Amino acid sequence: MKDVFHSTGFKIMVAVVFAMLCLMLYTAGAGDSATGKLFGFITIPMQRISTIVANNAAVSAESAARSKEELEAENRSLRRQVDELNKKLVNYYSAQQENAQLRKFLELKNNNQDFKPVAAAVIGRDPNDLFGQFTIDQGSQAGISVNDPVVTEAGVVGWVSSLNSSYSKVTTILSPETKISAMDRVNRETGVVGCDIRAADRSLLHLNYLSAGTAVKAGELVVTSGIGGLYPRNLIIGTVKDVKNSSYDVSLYAEVKPAVDVKSVRDVLVITAFQGQGQALGTASSGASGTASSAGGTP
Incomplete structure (x- = not known):
């Protein structure tokens, strides 16, 4: 507050107001003379200006007089408002992403x-x-079991x-642990x-055991065959990039x-039941079912 009254601007304002008062007194003493009218013509606009300046100075002094506590309280209030808006924005985007994902999953379910x-x-x-293993936020309480296939809409x-x-x-x-019965x-x-x-x-898979006269070509889709009962039939696995000779046999x-880029996937669907699930496991010979279960998809 003291800084306002000792500032150069405030001193100039006082000087201007004093000069205006002197002119007003002189004008009053001049009566209806031509000189008085002339001074009135000059001083009236200046009086208006001085009034505006005085009012602005009062407002400025009032703002400067606000306590530090009041300013800090206002700042805290504004920060709370910003935090609330940020939370609403995060919830909005989360709901938007979740809705988009659920629509895709609903299409897969339909x-x-x-x-x-x-x-x-x-x-x-x-x-x-290296193999992209990850953890999801659902477990046995949601009906999930070991060996359940995990997919996306892709x-x-x-x-x-x-x-x-x-x-x-x-x-x-x-993962080398994963083996899936598949077909072109x-x-x-x-x-x-x-x-x-x-x-x-290299983020690539191998479709193994193709015959020497295979007709599989680059660009063709590879899907699950359903054999083994661990994966539903006709789920997309990927696209053939090339066909090569095996290093271990004549195939x-x-x-x-x-x-699916498994190293960047964010939302998945666990298929806890499907037609034909586990059927081959019940008829497999001794030892074969154990291999299928541990491999997560061996035919």
Whole structure:
């Protein structure tokens, strides 16, 4: 407050007001003379200006007189408002993303009436894991079991390898543990989709055990065959990139680019039940069912 009265601007304002008062007194003493009228013509606008200046100075002095506590309280109030708006914005975007994801999952469910799906979100991921294993926010309480297939609307992601009541670990299709009975969608030639460290490093899969005269070509879709009872039939796995000779026998294999980038997926669908689930496991020979279960999809 003291700084306002000692400022140069305030002193100039006082001087202007004093000069105006002197002119007003002189004008009053001049009566109706021509000189008085002339001074009145000059001083009246200046009086108006001086009034405006005085009013503005009063407002400025009032603002300067506001306490530090009042300013801090106002600042805290504004910050609370900003925080509330940010929370609403986050909730809006989260709801928007969730709705978009649920619409895609609903379409998948409508196309596969036998599916019993559980929607889940990825909540944990090891960035150093070459095979892209991750954790989802649903477990046995949601009806999920070990070996349940995990997918998105785009295709196969992997399978549930372990779980507790609230969370599940998902082993992806890039893991050497994963084996999926599959077929070429065009020629219906069957094989087993798997992966190894070198292929996983390139984010590729192998459709193994193709015959020497295979008709599989680059650009064709590879889908699940349903054999083994661990994956529903006709889920997209990926697209053939190339066909090569196997290093271990006379057969051929196809390099397959996965339909889903398992290392960046955020929302998934766990299929807890489907038509034909586990049927082959009940009729498998001794030892074969154990291999199928541990592999998460061996035919």
